Amino acid sequence: MxxxxxxxxxxxxxxxxxxxxxxxxxxxxxxxxxxxxxxxxxxxxxxxxxxxxxxxxxxxxxxxxxxxxxxxxxxxxxxxxxxGFVDSHTHPVFAAPRLIDFEKRITGANYEQIAEAGGGIRSSIRGVRESSRSVLTAKVLGAFEEMAAHGTTTIEAKSGYGLDFDSEIKSLEAIRSAARKFGGTVIATLLGAHTVPPEHRAKPEKYVRIICEEMIPTAARKKLAKYVDVFCERGAFTPEQSERILRTARDHGLEVRAHVNQLTEVGLERFDQFAPASYDHMDKVSAGDIQRLSKADMIATLLPAANYFLGLSEYPPARKLIDAGVAVALATDYNPGTAPTASMPFVLSAACTHMKLSPAEAIVAGTFNGACALRLQGSKGxxxxxxxxxxxxxxxxxxxxxxxxxxxxxxxxxxxxxxxxxxxxxxxx
Ligand SMILES: [Zn+2]
Missing domain, CATH: 2.30.40.10 (Urease, subunit C, domain 1)
Structure with missing residues (x-):
């Protein structure tokens, strides 16, 4: 113009x-x-x-x-x-939908049975490792465009299904290539610490070293990510491993955010020293942490589409958080396993019906507070x-x-x- x-x-x-x-x-x-x-x-x-x-x-x-x-x-x-909506939590780098998980879960199959049938995160890992960067770029761009068609203008996009050095870097490069073709704003996050990949299950420490000694330094040097994220959860990364990963990220000049309290409650105070922009999921959160967060600038990012898609009856305690003064954001958690939706309006709807946000609260949580969760409130939201x-x-x-x-x-x-x-x-x- x-x-x-x-x-x-x-x-x-x-x-x-x-x-x-x-x-x-x-x-x-x-x-x-x-x-x-x-x-x-x-x-x-x-x-x-x-x-x-x-x-x-x-x-x-x-x-x-x-x-x-x-x-x-x-x-x-x-x-x-x-x-425009600020979708501050998405996992768009994957090759295929997880239809085995979807259908098996309906029949009541558990995680192990889904994995045995060829589903679960392993199928996404295989898909990303076997896909070229250009194939992944096209998938990511397709996701960004679907999000934009639903009103989203800023997207946080995580790696996290490659889970080895080459595939995580390839995933971040795919995000960068897709971002260059997309008119909206994209913030990339390294989530090498999504889960411990099968080949390191016996010795997860070795994988933590790969994240800290290879992935984070390379992502920082090549400016492939603004944030490092970690999935601190039973079966994923322990609080001690998560601390080490977040500390390494800060040492390399990257900002941090964390998946926490989805299945089990972990005290958040230990992570505050790394000044995470956001704690995401927050299905289980202690009264003490609610009190602390009500006085902090960290955002609690709630992802009700995952609860919906998993058919859960429980949702994050949004009312408790909001009424105590915690700043909450809403995001899709777009991913092939638990939240295959690009629609922020759907997330807002689920937040109203299942978490009892008012329509106005849901809109602010999906726009301005989403921008705060990416520290972009000076220009977005x-x-x-x-x-x-x-x-x-x-x-x-x-x-x-x-x-x-x-x-x-x-x-x-x-x-x-x-x-x-x-x-x-x-x-x-
Ligand atoms: Zn997530």
Whole structure:
């Protein structure tokens, strides 16, 4: 777009700005989690990938005349506009869906029986190890585009199904290649510590050394990842191993986040020293940790699509967390084993129906607090002048419809860094 031209989106029935309710810049918690900053009959002016003006259609029209020589006006036809979703927890680097797991689990099969039948994480590991980088890149890009079609504009993407040095680096390279072809924003995370691969099961320490001595230094040197993640869980990595991995990540200048408290509760205090941006899953969490988190900037990222897909009746204790003042975010956990969905609106819906978030709380958790979970709240997560022009337009009269309709896609358009999203294969029949 030439420098003096701009896009004006007008006639927005409800523009959810999520502008800051106070001067403070941290994550939204408590009552702030319900503050959407709605402007009726709103408009935004976008130039050079950023929001230049935000207000009512009348106000923004006036500013547009002054600010830009050439303005392309687009009517949003009385739909709802909100900040693009920030999906702060996804595992998009895999080769194939896990249909054996899906069907076997329905019949009540356990983890071992699924593995015996050729399913489980081993099948994903094999798939990634045997796939070329370009095949993985195409898969990852396909996932990013499906997410964007549902209103997501910023995506955290983890490696974690290669689980050897070459395959983890290949996975991160696939994320980087896909990110370059995608108009949205992608943050890469090394999750070499997803699980101990079969060949190291007898001696997991050796695998921890490969993560610390090979994967992390290479990912840092090649700038392939911003974050290092670890799955601290019974059957995955112990708290001591997890600490070592997170410490190594910090030593190499990488930031950290962690999968914790999905199946078993582990005290989080030991990890605070590494200043994780987010603790993810949090199905089981102690009263003491809830108290501490209510005073910290770390985000508790909840992933209800996994509980839904696994057919669990229990969900993370979102109400307890929110009512205590913990800053919560929502993300898809997009992955082939437990959460094959690219849809943030579905996640918001599950959060409302199963975790009792209000529609407003779910929207803030899936946008602004998701941005905080990636430490991107300075540029993402709300519609305010100076921020990146990421937004989603929903075919709805009321924002509550965003989590209300489920199993259908009501997102009619997505803007990624100032440009409307067009999937690479949009011309295919
Ligand atoms: Zn995960």
């Amino acid at each position: 030439p420098k003096d031209s701009a896009i004006l989106l007008r006639d927005i029935r409800q523009l959810l700005t999520l502008r800051s309710p106070s001067a403070k810049v941290g994550p939204r918690r408590g009552k702030e989690l319900s503050e959407l900053g709605v402007i009726e009959n709103g408009a935004v002016l976008v130039r050079d990938g950023e929001f230049v003006a935000v207000g009512t259609t009348r106000e923004v029209l006036r500013i547009a005349k002054r600010e830009a020589k050439k303005v392309q006006e687009i009517s949003c036809r009385d739909q709802v506009v909100l900040p 709300s519609i305010e002048p100076g921020k990146d022009a990421d937004l989603a337009i929903f075919d709805a009269d009321n924002y509550r419809e965003v989590p209300y309709w489920f199993g259908v896609n009501r997102c009619s358009a997505t803007m990624l860094n100032g440009s409307f999203f067009l999937p690479a294969n949009h011309s295919k029949v």
